[in-house]
Amino acid sequence: MRIAHVLQLATSTPLVALERDGALYDVAELERQFGTKLADIPGVSDFHTRVVALRCAGLHALDDRLLSGDRPAAAQLHLDAILWLPPCATDRAAYIQLGPYARDAALPWYRFGNSRALLGHAAAIPFPALEDEPDYELNLAALLYEDLRRAPPEEVERAIAGYTVLNDWTARSLEARSQARGLPPSEAKDFATQLGPVLVTPDELGPVEVLRTQVRVDAETRSCSRIGEWTFALPESVAYISNQVELRAGDVVGAGRVFGGSAVRRVPYGASVELMIERVGRLTGKPVRGPALLPWRRP
Structure with missing residues (x-):
């Protein structure tokens, strides 16, 4: 479905x-x-x-x-x-993003994203005004319809309502500045994340690990790895998260960027970016330069 x-x-x-x-x-x-x-x-x-x-x-x-x-x-x-x-309720969802990982990573890692900034298919994506390196990150996302706390992977699999395409848009120069200062990438990612266009139920989709992926930036096609080439399987990663925090029905979990699922060259503003996951769908978005920052300190 x-x-x-x-x-x-x-x-x-x-x-x-x-x-x-x-x-x-x-x-x-x-x-x-x-x-x-x-x-x-x-x-x-x-x-x-x-x-x-x-x-x-x-x-x-x-x-x-x-x-x-x-x-x-x-x-x-x-x-x-x-x-x-986005195929979720943004006023009720927590958004948790996994990975990406080094291939020899010992444990999953995750961050909480900004669920209020979840956008749908065919949206214009307003990047921070001073950002000159807009970039995409191709993910698979899962929507939960059960609460999870200290759950084994088998329980996680039963709790997944469906899957959708996720674009974890990233401001690369802001990300580099945050990393250099030892800070989390909040400014570089929390302005917008895309989901959609549809939620595909597990019974229709079958095993997600074999699904092929692709990115198109304007007329240029860029190949990526299959979905299953993660360091950890998605149910394992979600089970790990559930040992740390309680997950709620309606939460969205991004499975982590696929290998090759971000740009090797700068994505120009105004370009059409289309992310494809086989049998899940095609998610398109267009990065645009957002409004200038307003003064945030008193003179």
Whole structure:
């Protein structure tokens, strides 16, 4: 199943949608068309409620109808009339980013990112105004729909609601300055991170370790490693995190940059950057120079 979170521009209403063969279908309208029991429950169209709290209740049945060819035209969304949102609830999610690792690393490492700066597919990415080295980082991300505390890898696997593409945008010159001062890379990363366009459930995706990846910057294609060439498997890394902190249903975990998944040359402002993970999807974004900093100290 492929689940989207979009904003219908005509009504400014966030929607849960299902994607099939490149088309998007409004879940609430599908339920009205098919007469399902969930159609009239207040709040059920909220992404966190339907996907996380209710564990995709009823969505598989709707997707089966789509797969069978029952696709009501009234439920189809026009792609030019929506804004893609990240496939999570940014007001409820913690965002944890793993790696990248040295190949001989003994333990996973992670940082907490800025979930309020999670953006969706096809977004313009406002970099810090003085940054001259915008860069991308290709990741796979997992959305959890169970709380995890001191969880073994098997429990982690059962807690993953789905996977999506993640671009951990990075301001490289700011990152270098932070590293030189022994500081965390907050300024270099917390301005924006992209997710999407859809959340793909494990039953549809199968093993993620074999998935191929690719990056396209304007017309130039750049190859990367397969997803599974991490130092640690994703369930192992999440299990390690759960020994340190309690993870909550709705949290997003980035699996760590794939090898080759960042630029070897500067990405120019205004370039179209497309990250692809086989069977998961294509996530596009465009780095733009953000507004100048306002004075933050009194004269």
